[in-house]
Amino acid sequence: MYVGVTWGTRAPAKSTSDRLSAGGNDRHTSAAMLSICARHTRGGIYLCNYLTTQRAGGPAPCHVSTSQPSLSKGHRDYSLPNASWSQNLQDLYNKYQELTKNGDWKRLPSYNTSVHHREGDPMDGERENRLFTRNLDKDGVGLEYCMFYNKAEKRMVCIFQPGPYLEGPPGFLHGGCTATMIDSTAGGGAVCTVGPVFTANLNIDYRNPILLGSTAIADSTVEKVDGRKVYTRCTVRGHDDKVVYAEATGLFIKSSNL
Numbered sequence: 001m002y003v004g005v006t007w008g009t010r011a012p013a014k015s016t017s018d019r020l021s022a023g024g025n026d027r028h029t030s031a032a033m034l035s036i037c038a039r040h041t042r043g044g045i046y047l048c049n050y051l052t053t054q055r056a057g058g059p060a061p062c063h064v065s066t067s068q069p070s071l072s073k074g075h076r077d078y079s080l081p082n083a084s085w086s087q088n089l090q091d092l093y094n095k096y097q098e099l100t101k102n103g104d105w106k107r108l109p110s111y112n113t114s115v116h117h118r119e120g121d122p123m124d125g126e127r128e129n130r131l132f133t134r135n136l137d138k139d140g141v142g143l144e145y146c147m148f149y150n151k152a153e154k155r156m157v158c159i160f161q162p163g164p165y166l167e168g169p170p171g172f173l174h175g176g177c178t179a180t181m182i183d184s185t186a187g188g189g190a191v192c193t194v195g196p197v198f199t200a201n202l203n204i205d206y207r208n209p210i211l212l213g214s215t216a217i218a219d220s221t222v223e224k225v226d227g228r229k230v231y232t233r234c235t236v237r238g239h240d241d242k243v244v245y246a247e248a249t250g251l252f253i254k255s256s257n258l
């Protein structure tokens, strides 16, 4: 998973207001904010598409967003609301955006390729690689998500809405995709806390299935840093906290190869 974090000795991001400090290590600052993402998570006004209520008790109908896509160096920030977002996702986004106002939380930008998170990367524009979580061209059919990081709490929250192309059991999200969001959220939190990491171990208890089109929250905390080892815990729950979808622990290893 690739969180919208810039590292290495590249040119600094242009936007200072939205910059995210990564664990006090000045080599690891986030890309210009108004987007998000970590190595694999990847990640206006558009017309509402599939996200109408799929069944009784299903997600709230989508609405038309009035926000415009944010562009950094011409790259779209995919973490911003679009018309495929349900009201629940939009409400959560508004809630965390509000929390960013005192500086405790930062929204992370999210582009659809890894190099777009690294300003000045000479590979920018030369690769066709897409981030795993941002590899579909149509809004709403895959993963819609936005991450927020709280440095003091070493906590990363990812609000997300899985689309119809991510089906596992009929009508429900594939467990591998749930794992991806956990990996991305916990890994992103580890990256923001200590810098570049690889996932070494991920243990997941799946508690309840996630309905496609619903809104969920992955909430991860770095519990301990022991040398290069970063221990995390993550819970995935419904937008209203009434249901727990999954609980996980993850071990990430700091790497100098990223």
Ligand SMILES: CCCCCCCC(=O)SCCNC(=O)CCNC(=O)[C@H](O)C(C)(C)COP(=O)(O)OP(=O)(O)OC[C@H]1O[C@@H](n2cnc3c(N)ncnc32)[C@H](O)[C@@H]1OP(=O)(O)O
Pocket (backbone or CB within 6 Å): 001, 002, 003, 038, 039, 040, 183, 184, 186, 187, 188, 191, 196, 197, 198, 199, 200, 201, 227, 228, 229, 251, 253, 255
């Ligand atoms: C930028 C945002 C990133 C977000 C998260 C990234 C999500 C991803 O999908 S990453 C891609 C998937 N992961 C991978 O491909 C990683 C593949 N594995 C590897 O490359 C290596 O095994 C790697 C990097 C994890 C560790 O290798 P290496 O750097 O040589 O460390 P190594 O010396 O083996 O281990 C370091 C410590 O971690 C421990 N450790 C390593 N792996 C594990 C494991 N699976 N379980 C428990 N402990 C482990 C070791 O025992 C060692 O402990 P200690 O220091 O106490 O002796």
